Amino acid sequence: MSKVLEIRWHARAGQGAVMAANNLAQVLGELGKYTQAYPEYGAEKRGAPVEAFDRISDSPIRIHSRIEEPQVVLVLDQTLLRTVDVSEGATPDAIFIANSNRQPDELRQKLNIGERRLYVLDGSRIAINEIGVDIPNAPMLGALVKVTNLADINSFNEKFRALMGKKFTSKIIEGNLKAAKRGFEEVKQG
Amino acid sequence: MEKGTLEEKKSKRRVSLTGDDAIAEAMRQINPHVVAAYPITPSTQVVESFARFVADGLVDTEFVATESEHSAMSACVGAAAGGGRVMTVTGSQGLAYMFEVLGVTSGLRLPMVMAIANRALNSPLNIHGDHSDTMAMRDMGWIHLYSENGQEAYDNTIQAFRIAENPNVRTPVLVAIDGFQTSHMVETLTVEPDNLVKRFIGEYIASYPMLDIDNPVLYGAADRPDYYMEHKRSQLVGMINAPEVIQQVGQEYGALTGRYYGLVEEYRMEDAEHAIVVMSATAGSVKDVIDQLREEGVTAGLLKVRAFRPFPAEEVAKSLSRTKSVAVLDRCGTGGAQGGPLFLEVRAALYEEKSPPQVINYIYGLGGRDLPLRHIKDVYLRLREIARTGERGKLVDFLNLRE
Amino acid sequence: MKKEKLKKWQELPIGGLILDMGNSSETQTGDWNPNRLVWHDDTCTHCLLCWINCPDASIKVKDSKMIGIDDYHCKVCGICVEVCPTKPKSLEIISEEVA
Numbered sequence: 047m048s049k050v051l052e053i054r055w056h057a058r059a060g061q062g063a064v065m066a067a068n069n070l071a072q073v074l075g076e077l078g079k080y081t082q083a084y085p086e087y088g089a090e091k092r093g094a095p096v097e098a099f100d101r102i103s104d105s106p107i108r109i110h111s112r113i114e115e116p117q118v119v120l121v122l123d124q125t126l127l128r129t130v131d132v133s134e135g136a137t138p139d140a141i142f143i144a145n146s147n148r149q150p151d152e153l154r155q156k157l158n159i160g161e162r163r164l165y166v167l168d169g170s171r172i173a174i175n176e177i178g179v180d181i182p183n184a185p186m187l188g189a190l191v192k193v194t195n196l197a198d199i200n201s202f203n204e205k206f207r208a209l210m211g212k213k214f215t216s217k218i219i220e221g222n223l224k225a226a227k228r229g230f231e232e233v234k235q236g
Numbered sequence: 237m238e239k240g241t242l243e244e245k246k247s248k249r250r251v252s253l254t255g256d257d258a259i260a261e262a263m264r265q266i267n268p269h270v271v272a273a274y275p276i277t278p279s280t281q282v283v284e285s286f287a288r289f290v291a292d293g294l295v296d297t298e299f300v301a302t303e304s305e306h307s308a309m310s311a312c313v314g315a316a317a318g319g320g321r322v323m324t325v326t327g328s329q330g331l332a333y334m335f336e337v338l339g340v341t342s343g344l345r346l347p348m349v350m351a352i353a354n355r356a357l358n359s360p361l362n363i364h365g366d367h368s369d370t371m372a373m374r375d376m377g378w379i380h381l382y383s384e385n386g387q388e389a390y391d392n393t394i395q396a397f398r399i400a401e402n403p404n405v406r407t408p409v410l411v412a413i414d415g416f417q418t419s420h421m422v423e424t425l426t427v428e429p430d431n432l433v434k435r436f437i438g439e440y441i442a443s444y445p446m447l448d449i450d451n452p453v454l455y456g457a458a459d460r461p462d463y464y465m466e467h468k469r470s471q472l473v474g475m476i477n478a479p480e481v482i483q484q485v486g487q488e489y490g491a492l493t494g495r496y497y498g499l500v501e502e503y504r505m506e507d508a509e510h511a512i513v514v515m516s517a518t519a520g521s522v523k524d525v526i527d528q529l530r531e532e533g534v535t536a537g538l539l540k541v542r543a544f545r546p547f548p549a550e551e552v553a554k555s556l557s558r559t560k561s562v563a564v565l566d567r568c569g570t571g572g573a574q575g576g577p578l579f580l581e582v583r584a585a586l587y588e589e590k591s592p593p594q595v596i597n598y599i600y601g602l603g604g605r606d607l608p609l610r611h612i613k614d615v616y617l618r619l620r621e622i623a624r625t626g627e628r629g630k631l632v633d634f635l636n637l638r639e
Numbered sequence: 640m641k642k643e644k645l646k647k648w649q650e651l652p653i654g655g656l657i658l659d660m661g662n663s664s665e666t667q668t669g670d671w672n673p674n675r676l677v678w679h680d681d682t683c684t685h686c687l688l689c690w691i692n693c694p695d696a697s698i699k700v701k702d703s704k705m706i707g708i709d710d711y712h713c714k715v716c717g718i719c720v721e722v723c724p725t726k727p728k729s730l731e732i733i734s735e736e737v738a
Binding site for chain 2: 075081082085106108110111
């Protein structure tokens with residue numbers, strides 16, 4: 047069995063985590079990886095905590111069990127930390143990427159992740175600047191691509207553009223691409 | 237057998253789609269005459285995506301958004317009797333609501349294809365995956381094909397038309413995927429070129445179309461006890477002929493695409509002493525566990541059942557006769573039977589064997605309950621123990637259940 | 640009426656279909672009712688209301704005129720008698736013994 051990278055997204059319904067997880071799988075799939083993405087819905091209402099998952103591999107993925115021990119955890123909403131243990135099951139060498147405007151030290155404590163690697167990005171601010179609404183999925187995608195080194199941001203964005211082109215107006219597409227690129231550039235290790 | 241042209245091989249597309257969208261993509265390429273559907277979770281996205289294809293003019297299909305699943309299947313019956321190539325999509329409560337019309341479809345020998353995203357039945361209300369919906373209609377005269385992943389969902393949908401429409405079969409086919417686990421999971425798959433799919437399924441020639449007004453026929457006549465039995469026996473012909481056709485179509489499809497299909501799929505069964513029998517998405521997880529266990533010296537194997545109806549008893553018996561112990565994993569309750577539906581079939585298939593393996597049954601994954609690899613591993617370790625001691629223990633048990 | 644020979648399952652058309660349309664005339668229903676229908680051509684005005692209303696197509700008509708009753712298929716339901724506008728009625732049900 048070859049190595050499979052397992053990723054978990056934490057967000058609230060409406061923040062685009064499910065779509066981001068799907069987009070990641072689709073874009074990396076087109077770039078030659080084998081991928082899986084699936085959501086886990088709770089109460090299907092805006093604001094409810096949701097989780098979404100990705101598997102990325104260089105060879106076909108057969109497993110259909112749930113991801114229990116992710117190597118990468120993304121947190122799109124820092125207010126989730128009050129109710130959700132985002133570190134649950136994460137591997138000892140897991141990477142955490144959080145959308146937050148807090149100081150990394152303060153955040154590290156709240157995340158309950160010990161000494162594991164933490165990356166922070168103010169994705170909400172980028173989203174508001176570039177897209178006009180606080181839907182931080184695109185900047186977080188950019189940050190993820192940077193941190194995991196899964197793809198080159200330009201080729202990622204090229205496929206990302208084609209993918210969004212099926213569903214959105216060019217204004218939204220350009221905003222999201224810019225947000226993804228800024229996420230890639232602005233994410234910082236904390 | 238016909239092979240794909242070089243140009244076609246070049247225009248295969250590698251895409252990442254959800255299971256629902258993989259089926260919708262196959263439907264776009266098939267371009268049925270009529271699709272009548274009432275969307276229900278977790279197959280909603282199939283209908284939504286296909287409705288978009290209709291709106292965008294990518295298909296010529298007459299799309300009928302009905303007011304219920306009962307009406308959807310009824311509209312399909314009418315359209316198929318009229319002579320059309322017909323498809324619908326449903327699952328769970330929707331399938332249950334279709335129930336009485338399902339027997340009409342198979343009784344009238346109307347070829348049609350129904351995609352199902354398997355979902356639990358109420359009560360309690362649950363939108364997640366298990367096989368209780370299609371298992372409840374396993375004897376309604378439909379051919380059942382179960383898919384492990386998005387690729388198989390796509391491939392099975394295309395092959396289903398060839399099977400259903402074969403003159404020796406003329407029986408409706410359902411193609412099942414696991415709700416959410418496959419329906420909502422983005423997976424990487426290969427999509428064949430449109431013209432290859434078009435050529436593979438060919439032009440549909442209905443046998444007695446009602447719309448052929450020069451040759452009027454009567455569909456749906458009543459039978460008294462003096463004829464009903466003869467008609468039911470005659471209906472069975474399609475099911476009896478189906479295994480050969482399913483395999484033939486699977487070979488032909490394989491020659492074109494490189495992906496071959498049969499009634500069952502064996503994984504590392506050549507020398508397996510302990511086997512799991514399972515259908516759909518979980519088969520993939522089992523394969524991963526087998527590879528792990530093989531490295532630890534456990535001779536584990538998998539028999540995946542693709543065609544549940546007609547049940548491939550011979551193939552199952554042949555494959556399992558060499559093993560010492562077998563666990564059948566049912567994603568459906570027993571309902572008071574001696575075990576899950578797949579278990580009953582497998583056990584009956586082994587009855588004629590001189591020295592059959594010990595067979596146990598596990599109920600798993602009800603209402604979307606996850607099946608982590610460690611539980612699958614535990615099953616194999618128990619199978620090894622059964623083979624070693626000869627003690628079978630509990631016949632039917634549950635996996636990943638709190639008790 | 641002779642009992643028809645029942646077919647074997649192998650001899651049946653697919654799906655319980657009936658392929659030879661218009662075969663209902665082969666089933667003679669004239670002996671279902673012990674009574675009989677008679678036609679009085681002397682009062683009949685050939686309005687053909689009976690022909691329109693007969694559920695078994697048992698009113699025989701030629702050149703737009705009624706010429707008689709198809710006794711092999713008439714079940715003597717009496718609808719024609721009900722709709723017949725002449726006085727006295729031109730269609731009448733009589734018991735088999737009288738006939």
